[in-house]
Amino acid sequence: MAAFRIPPRLAADCHRLGRLVLSDVLLHRDAALPWLILVPRVDVTELCDLAAGDRSALEAEIDRACALIRKAFPDTTKLNVAAIGNLVPQLHVHVIGRHPGDACWPGVVWGKLDSGSTWPEDRLRELAAMLAGASQ
Amino acid sequence: MAAFRIPPRLAADCHRLGRLVLSDVLLHRDAALPWLILVPRVDVTELCDLAAGDRSALEAEIDRACALIRKAFPDTTKLNVAAIGNLVPQLHVHVIGRHPGDACWPGVVWGKLDSGSTWPEDRLRELAAMLAGASQ
Numbered sequence: 001m002a003a004f005r006i007p008p009r010l011a012a013d014c015h016r017l018g019r020l021v022l023s024d025v026l027l028h029r030d031a032a033l034p035w036l037i038l039v040p041r042v043d044v045t046e047l048c049d050l051a052a053g054d055r056s057a058l059e060a061e062i063d064r065a066c067a068l069i070r071k072a073f074p075d076t077t078k079l080n081v082a083a084i085g086n087l088v089p090q091l092h093v094h095v096i097g098r099h100p101g102d103a104c105w106p107g108v109v110w111g112k113l114d115s116g117s118t119w120p121e122d123r124l125r126e127l128a129a130m131l132a133g134a135s136q
Numbered sequence: 137m138a139a140f141r142i143p144p145r146l147a148a149d150c151h152r153l154g155r156l157v158l159s160d161v162l163l164h165r166d167a168a169l170p171w172l173i174l175v176p177r178v179d180v181t182e183l184c185d186l187a188a189g190d191r192s193a194l195e196a197e198i199d200r201a202c203a204l205i206r207k208a209f210p211d212t213t214k215l216n217v218a219a220i221g222n223l224v225p226q227l228h229v230h231v232i233g234r235h236p237g238d239a240c241w242p243g244v245v246w247g248k249l250d251s252g253s254t255w256p257e258d259r260l261r262e263l264a265a266m267l268a269g270a271s272q
Contacts, residue, residue: 046215048202059195066184078225079182082218086234086242089214098222106222108246 004041007090015124018131020064022057023093025131027124032103032115034073036065036095045089062093068130069097084110140177143226151260154267156200158193159229161267163260168239168251170209172201172231181225198229204266205233220246 006016006024014026014037022042028035040058044050050058066079076097083093096109104112119127142152142160150162150173158178164171176194180186186194202215212233219229232245240248255263 046202047217048199048215055195059191063184066182078222079184080218080220080222081183082216082220084216084218084244086214086216108220108244110244
């Protein structure tokens with residue numbers, strides 16, 4: 001199999017925050033919301049087609065992403081977790097921190113978020129360090 | 137704990153298709169798309185807060201819902217699986233069969249689907265029977 005590469009559309013929309021055992025972890029560039037995207041480094045499109053061991057690993061990494069968002073963004077009152085992939089077939093899971101009054105509340109974020117706000121470099125470094133801590 | 141009840145908003149939007157070991161299974165009334173909703177009968181809001189045993193059971197039931205959609209709707213080319221819950225805090229997981237050209241493609245369905253089409257009674261009975269088969 002060729003070396004795994006993040007699909008170009010995701011790479012263009014996101015910062016690369018770090019690497020867990022199974023997944024690369026991206027952060028959507030729009031800073032209006034904490035929007036992580038886990039991309040398992042396996043050639044699969046659907047969650048239900050993952051090998052059992054990879055599925056367990058992915059679920060654990062989803063939980064780590066949720067914990068990171070809750071810790072780094074204490075105003076989070078709801079988490080959205082979704083595998084959609086209509087535009088990017090490579091399996092990827094969105095983990096998004098939400099709260100009433102956020103840029104898309106109570107709607108979903110997909111196709112809606114375009115605030116133009118960007119992440120400060122020091123916040124990106126902080127989130128990457130927290131993720132690296134969570135991966136140990 | 138009081139007896140579990142499907143949240144009124146979900147009950148109003150959906151047919152009740154059946155009952156698996158952990159979850160009640162609903163079918164969205166809009167027949168433009170096969171849109172199942174699994175509602176685990178536990179008092180939890182977030183996927184990551186489920187007890188480990190319930191999480192495994194839910195993941196298995198998500199896979200069963202995916203298999204049912206693939207079997208009953210062979211034009212399905214993509215599955216969307218999501219726990220959102222901004223409007224209904226009771227944990228529930230959407231499992232939706234998608235294909236290019238469907239009523240919302242390539243966008244998401246939430247807040248978008250309003251085709252006015254309804255499920256024929258015989259199709260509802262057929263899907264309920266397939267789900268009951270899948271639960272054995």
